[in-house]
Amino acid sequence: MSDINVASCAQAPVLKERGQREVFCGLTSIIWLHRKMQDAFFLVVGSRTCAHLLQSAAGVMIFAEPRFGTAILEETDLAGLADAHQELDREVDRLLSRRPDIRQLFLVGSCPSEVIKLDLSTAAERLTKKYAPAVRVLNFTGSGIETTFTQGEDECLTAMVPTLNESPDRQLLVVGALPDVVEDQMRSLLDALGIGPVRVLPASGADQIVSVGPNTYFAMTQPFLGETHSALLRRGAEHIPAPFPFGAEGTTAWLKAIVDKFGVSADLFEQVVAAPRARAEKAIAQASETLCNKSVFFFPDSQLEIPLARFLTVECGMIALEVGTPFLHRPLVGPDLELMTEGPVISEGQDVDRQLDRALERRADLTVCGLGLANPLEAEGLTTKWAIELVFTPVHFYEQAGDLAGLFSRPLRRRAILRQEAAE
Ligand code: SF4
Secondary structure: OOOOOOHHHHHHHEEEEEOOOOOOOOOOOOOHHHHHOOOOEEEEEEOOOHHHHHHHOOOOOOOOOOEEEEEEHHHHHHOOOOOOOHHHHHHHHHHHHOOOOOOOEEEEEEEHHOOOOOOOOHHHHHHHHHHOOOOOEEEEEEOOOOOOOOOHHHHHHHHHHHOOOOOOOEEEEOOOOOHHHHHHHHHHHHHHOOOEEEEEEEEOOOOOEEEEEOEEEEOOOOOOOOOHHHHHHHHEEEEEOOOOOOOHHHHHHHHHHHHHOOOOOOHHHHHHHHHHHHHHHHHHHHHHHOOOOOOOEEEOOOOOOHHHHHHHHHHHOOOEEEEEEOOOOOOHHHHHHHOOOOOOEEEEOOOOHHHHHHHHHOOEEEEEHHHHHHHHHHHHHOOOEEEHHHHHHOOHHHHHHHHHHHHHHHHHHHHHHHHHHHHH
């Protein structure tokens, strides 16, 4: 029986910090979005730096033509000496005549396009008129001035919401880009529970109907989609608040919130989830042998921090010292905060020097942080986990629960082996 006197993190004060931050920009989201949306092209309007970031983050594509690229703003554009809109139109003409497979084109803003105040929404409207109905042109920003790296997806999906068809149907909309294999697992669970129709945003192709309306219930699979959440509420849809589907308990709670809305019987629910939940619990228990009673410190990075801290503390027995997040969207992460016992510092935003001081003073067994901070912290003797790996690895739902726990236990095991070898 749970102790009702124990306060949860939902009531805990939040340490708000505003200072220098160490995160990738929103362009990074293009790496997983272009894999998900098979007929979309992401045209970054930016500098050579933006092109380099995309190239190095995505690796070199050998077998397929890439579905992202950069329209480089030259010095004449930046100095206002050339008409950047005309050049952009020429670039889009060239691209679309060469690539008839493109059905959705995203013009993606960057720091340079923000600085020269290039109006990409007007450009998107103009180009949509020109290329409709074959191609839909939308715009969003991935600028590092305005976004952290997962916010690129939030900006992209927010741009799509006004274009969704209106539907009066009672339906479930699942929001957030998931790897195809994970999406298939989710769909088969919802199908077995008799829930449908199920729509997913983003869909893999423009021909798949994604609709929204007053009888649409939506569930989020990613905690960094705060603006998308607001945009869907504006379209009249109703959010189903729930812990995020990480681990056995998180996935069960997420599904339970949905079945309660759709009136599924408790018997059918138990029948469908019993076996995969048991598999997930077993897999987590194995990895938890390494994680139990170890401490963890999260730097703010992907916005997955709060749901992951819930998973690590509640399901793996870890002790969270600080859980930092770039933004704290209570309507999204509130249910995860409710499940965590008060104790860790919950911080929002970043002042990286002050946070580094706290991390070095607390010396957690495991520190989850961005790539730029990992090496300096390792040099100080701390064990680190790259936060970005958690976004690129399939980690949602029952079948990935063991892998998710394994992502955190591996660095601890590696450190233990190194220590042992050094002692011998
Ligand atoms: S958008 Fe800004 S932060 Fe991102 S790569 Fe381009 S210049 Fe750098």
